[in-house]
Amino acid sequence: MVIAGVSSDRGKWSNIMFRRLLDGPFDGELIAVNPARSEVEGQPCYASLRDVPGEVDYVQLLVAREHTVDAVRDCVARKVPVVHVLSSGFGEVSGEGPGLQSALVEALAGGASALIGPNSLGLYSAGHGLCFSDGCHFDPGPVTFISQSGALCTDVLAQGQIRGVKFSKVLSVGNCADLDWPDYVRYCRHDPETGIAVFYIESTSNGRALYEELKRLARNKPVLVLKGGQTPAGAQAVVSHTGRMTGEHDVWQAMMRQAGVIELTGLNDLLVTLQAWSSAELQPRNRSGDGVMVIGCGGGVSVLISDALVVAGLSVARLGPGTLSALKQLEPAAKVFGGIDNPIEMPVDRLFTDPAKLARLIETSAADPEVGMVLLHLNLIAFSDLFGDDNLTHLEAVCAAIRDVAGCVAKPLTVVLRNGDCGQTTGTLYRSALTSLGSQAGLDVFSDLEPALAWLGRVRTFTGCRS
């Protein structure tokens, strides 16, 4: 791998990128190119790509935009398969930018090189130990995220990893001057490491080919698409009703539906959906019902959850008589609180004082074949009032019990920790629980009911698709 345009200035992005690769787990051969240096960060530096010995597989260009065209010509001459242009100042700006972008594409003519970008943030590849930012891990996973926004690459990787989502690749594609969406979608179909593909798309120069490729990919793998940006409507006749009623976004939505991909509504939906997919994947394939088991404290909250489940087209699981009697044995005093049923709704002192009993309640109800998913909700204010100074210790014991039970029930489990934003104590409790539970497979933590309900809906979509 060659990085062209590596500065010796430690404050410059190109130098930071280079050092990150030197210090990180990247185990390939890394070569710097800069005409003004013979050495950068203790590594030999070549004046030009033409001087680099041996085969070059992949080049990242960080050179100033006026030097990119020559650098691309060098790559073509060296038959570099992939030229990744991180430099910016092309089609995304006015003035000379668009002309330079055309010159980049022209420089590829007749060669065997393909170009990613320009105006790209870079590439995260778990398998290669490559990343565009610090602080991420390289545990490989099935998620490939390809984005026309570099900023979203950072958000999705960081926010996803903290929630336990594991990525194969995260690629910022920039302006799509050469390789375009149909190519990236086709790549995901052929890439065995991609188990689920997520795209943030703003525009494409080849809509039909994109549609065809999305359709092909969606036959093999789940595909999530977040469409951003509205390009200005072109000169339209708009004499007809059809022309007047339908906008550009309607057509994108229709295309996504027709291609069989899942349309995302925003960044939160993207993350919730990825979490839901990872959790749904863990479920055994011969699962029966898709009802929701609701366990928690706070009667009104349980009622509202039950209502919201119905609105979302989900259902509260009807527990079988065997499950009900097993639950009664676990909690003989339950009839004091109106009897054991679904939702299991008990005061915080009964539900959370004995973590082992909480785990058995979850395990016993989740074993019912009608239960497909479990939602546990906890009011952190009541918890903090009850356990006082022992709050954190006790919460960790509860989290440990939940982690263990999540590992053995083999059904997606979500924990909603309410009121974590009401003061310092509940805030500390929330962050502690998130850290403790966040990376447990099959278990997803939310600070509010709304994303948890969205998560339940997506889990059911994925388990439904599969059966």
Place this chain on the structure above:
Amino acid sequence: MTAPLVMDLVSARQMISGCGVEFANWQVVLSADAAVSAAAGLDGPVALKSAAPDVVHKSDSGCVVLGVAGDEAVEKAYAEVTARAAAAGSVTPERVLVETMTPGLAEVIIGLKRDETFGAVVLVGLGGIFTEVLEDFVLRLCPVTEPEALGMFKELRGFSVLAGARGKPRCDLDALARVAVSISWLGNDRDDILELDLNPVMAMEQGALAVDARVVLNGREKHGAHQA
């Protein structure tokens, strides 16, 4: 130089009929007498619509009279339509379309538009208020298969209107789907069509009949073509 232009009503109907879409019986006449004899040859009450190529928005300019029965009424309607077409600035106001009134179970719109990114797109919706006010329509990229077209109608929020709501008979959904398929292929094959409306298409217990068509072409500007 290219400019969008509205296709002549007769040519539009002939082109769409050629794709297998059925229209209510119609005839173009140039005089009141011809209108009367055309109406006599059609079943039941008729509609008279200006067929002047230079009247683009014929409903808006009052150039449509519906539910006309009897020779005198046809004569009167002919006079009305031609007068309004003339008032709207037409140079050929005498050109009038006489068409059988078709009682449908429901009115449907089936249309096309050309999207800059994805090309031809087919639309189905319920006619009148459902489409315009409630924005109840479904789009697909062209072409679509018959099962896909059926799925489009079923996706409409007001689908129950077509499926036989409140004891009404069920519309011939297969016939509606076939119209959508034909239109979608037209959009796929003819990239000079910018927009097309079949509005309304009458959904019936058996079959479906188009009663109005508007086509906007991306054509060369030329003498006699009417710019949209």
